[in-house]
Amino acid sequence: MSSRNIPSDKINLRLILVSGKTKEFLFSPSDSAGDIAHHVFENWPEDWAEEAVAKAEILRLIYQGRFLHSNVTLGALGLPFGKTTVMHLVPRENLPEPNSQDQRQKSKGGGSSCCSASCCIL
Numbered sequence: 001m002s003s004r005n006i007p008s009d010k011i012n013l014r015l016i017l018v019s020g021k022t023k024e025f026l027f028s029p030s031d032s033a034g035d036i037a038h039h040v041f042e043n044w045p046e047d048w049a050e051e052a053v054a055k056a057e058i059l060r061l062i063y064q065g066r067f068l069h070s071n072v073t074l075g076a077l078g079l080p081f082g083k084t085t086v087m088h089l090v091p092r093e094n095l096p097e098p099n100s101q102d103q104r105q106k107s108k109g110g111g112s113s114c115c116s117a118s119c120c121i122l
Contacts, residue, residue, distance in 0.1 A: 008082040011074050015040065015061075015089040017051050027074055029081065033061045034070030040089065053091045062088040 006012045010026045013036065023045045027036060041056035053059060061068045063077065063085075079085045 006082050006084065011079050011081060012084040013074075014084050014086045016086065017048065017089055019051055021045075021048055021051070023048065024084065029075030029079070030073055032071050032073045033068040036061060036074075037070070037089075051091075058091045058093055060090050060092045062090060067092075 006026070009028070011029060012024055012026055014022055014024045016022050025036070025040065025043075027039075031039075037059035038056045041053065041059060044052055068077075068087075074085075
């Protein structure tokens with residue numbers, strides 16, 4: 001898909017597995033992370049056979065270091081139309097609790113909320 005033009009009303013996702021294998025898929029801005037997981041599961045690439053999962057519900061997307069909840073849409077993330085965005089695709093039953101890293105940091109004596117592992121500089 002990299003060699004052809006991406007429609008201006010679509011978002012091209014380049015999904016990367018833990019193994020490093022990648023594949024590109026076209027989605028609409030209204031598609032949610034859950035929709036994407038189901039689409040990828042239903043259209044699992046042949047060269048990803050070794051990484052196949054039992055059900056779509058355990059597939060999770062990671063964007064900019066954060067797990068996406070299944071109801072967040074690509075449009076809500078502000079992804080550019082007609083461009084390629086890279087995300088990681090990992091099998092995981094549950095998402096981590098919000099601020100779980102902050103709690104671990106505080107329990108280790110790091111009381112400052114500045115410069116914790118959850119900071120994001122844009």
